[in-house]
Amino acid sequence: MNEKGILMVISGPSGSGKGTVVSCLTENTDFVISISATTRQPRDYEENGVHYFFKTLDEFGDMINNDELLEWASFCGNYYGTPKAYVEEKLAEGKNVILEIEVQGAHQIKKLYPEAALIFLVPPSKEELMDRLCGRGTEDEDTITRRLQRAEEEIKFLPDYDYVVVNDYVDKAAEKIMDIAKSEKMRSYRYKNMVEAFE
Amino acid sequence: MNEKGILMVISGPSGSGKGTVVSCLTENTDFVISISATTRQPRDYEENGVHYFFKTLDEFGDMINNDELLEWASFCGNYYGTPKAYVEEKLAEGKNVILEIEVQGAHQIKKLYPEAALIFLVPPSKEELMDRLCGRGTEDEDTITRRLQRAEEEIKFLPDYDYVVVNDYVDKAAEKIMDIAKSEKMRSYRYKNMVEAFE
Numbered sequence: 001m002n003e004k005g006i007l008m009v010i011s012g013p014s015g016s017g018k019g020t021v022v023s024c025l026t027e028n029t030d031f032v033i034s035i036s037a038t039t040r041q042p043r044d045y046e047e048n049g050v051h052y053f054f055k056t057l058d059e060f061g062d063m064i065n066n067d068e069l070l071e072w073a074s075f076c077g078n079y080y081g082t083p084k085a086y087v088e089e090k091l092a093e094g095k096n097v098i099l100e101i102e103v104q105g106a107h108q109i110k111k112l113y114p115e116a117a118l119i120f121l122v123p124p125s126k127e128e129l130m131d132r133l134c135g136r137g138t139e140d141e142d143t144i145t146r147r148l149q150r151a152e153e154e155i156k157f158l159p160d161y162d163y164v165v166v167n168d169y170v171d172k173a174a175e176k177i178m179d180i181a182k183s184e185k186m187r188s189y190r191y192k193n194m195v196e197a198f199e
Numbered sequence: 200m201n202e203k204g205i206l207m208v209i210s211g212p213s214g215s216g217k218g219t220v221v222s223c224l225t226e227n228t229d230f231v232i233s234i235s236a237t238t239r240q241p242r243d244y245e246e247n248g249v250h251y252f253f254k255t256l257d258e259f260g261d262m263i264n265n266d267e268l269l270e271w272a273s274f275c276g277n278y279y280g281t282p283k284a285y286v287e288e289k290l291a292e293g294k295n296v297i298l299e300i301e302v303q304g305a306h307q308i309k310k311l312y313p314e315a316a317l318i319f320l321v322p323p324s325k326e327e328l329m330d331r332l333c334g335r336g337t338e339d340e341d342t343i344t345r346r347l348q349r350a351e352e353e354i355k356f357l358p359d360y361d362y363v364v365v366n367d368y369v370d371k372a373a374e375k376i377m378d379i380a381k382s383e384k385m386r387s388y389r390y391k392n393m394v395e396a397f398e
Binding site: 165184 | 319321324325328350351354355357358359360361362363364375378379381382383385386387388389390391393394396397398
């Protein structure tokens with residue numbers, strides 16, 4: 001039997017509560033979150049190899065050229081990417097690895113790892129989404145409207161994913177993701193050796 | 200969201216303990232097992248519509264011609280098949296429906312219902328399989344050897360299935376099948392309506 005961990009890509013529209021669910025998972029299970037490489041400056045509290053792998057632009061360019069990144073993108077003038085080595089090392093240790101990435105990156109991952117489980121996290125309803133976006137209380141009406149429109153656009157990518165997890169309660173959503181991992185571990189491709197074991 | 204039940208095909212080689220696991224599921228959950236149609240004579244204790252739908256050869260022929268069977272096969276001169284109406288009715292009620300059928304039938308089902316979960320139940324090891332086949336104590340050595348050979352042939356169909364469930368303990372195997380059902384209920388094709396709900 002294949003003892004490798006499951007590669008789980010988690011995406012979700014603005015207001016889906018992605019970050020909270022992923023934190024809940026990494027704090028309460030042995031799921032590990034992939035550490036991104038970035039060219040942006042570390043903030044005061046950020047440690048290299050914990051929050052990010054901090055790279056110079058040259059180093060990041062080398063990682064791209066040497067095919068050391070599973071996916072990468074630029075955002076606000078900085079580069080962000082998923083280092084292959086870290087992910088593969090953790091999967092080989094049997095750990096389930098979470099990539100919290102956007103739709104584009106999710107597509108890239110599925111091409112490289114067809115067996116990855118692509119999970120789309122969604123708020124339970126449009127009303128709840130509105131409440132969440134307003135509830136932060138820090139944004140003006142325009143910002144809320146813009147975020148709502150973005151969420152409506154983002155949710156259209158739902159069919160590109162393997163699974164949909166409705167985030168009604170954070171702990172329940174985390175449990176559902178654990179159920180998906182359990183079930184993915186029973187996929188028949190992981191048991192091909194078993195046929196020989198019975199010969 | 201799509202509230203239909205999950206169609207679960209359970210196959211497994213001789214000695215995998217299929218029957219026991221399926222009984223455990225139907226006794227302890229609201230999973231229902233599909234009732235087969237057959238042309239064979241009812242035994243004393245068997246009730247029509249409970250153990251089987253008993254049919255004459257003509258009636259069974261009509262069911263084939265009217266496309267009322269999901270799959271069918273003949274065995275020892277009798278016909279056996281899975282009536283479509285019963286399965287679809289239960290799925291529509293939101294019940295998970297189990298079909299305990301052979302590899303051929305499993306292929307037929309997957310063609311008709313690509314979203315069906317094909318589960319292959321296996322004994323944990325060849326040693327355990329030997330023990331189980333011998334343990335019944337009712338068969339002679341030749342019969343055991345023949346059944347072992349058959350199991351070895353049957354296990355080669357493992358890659359044709361979506362999932363492999365190792366039957367080490369009956370209750371654990373039943374739980375694993377419940378986990379698969381939970382996870383299959385989160386498949387994105389079941390949530391297509393959600394995209395519109397957010398428009």
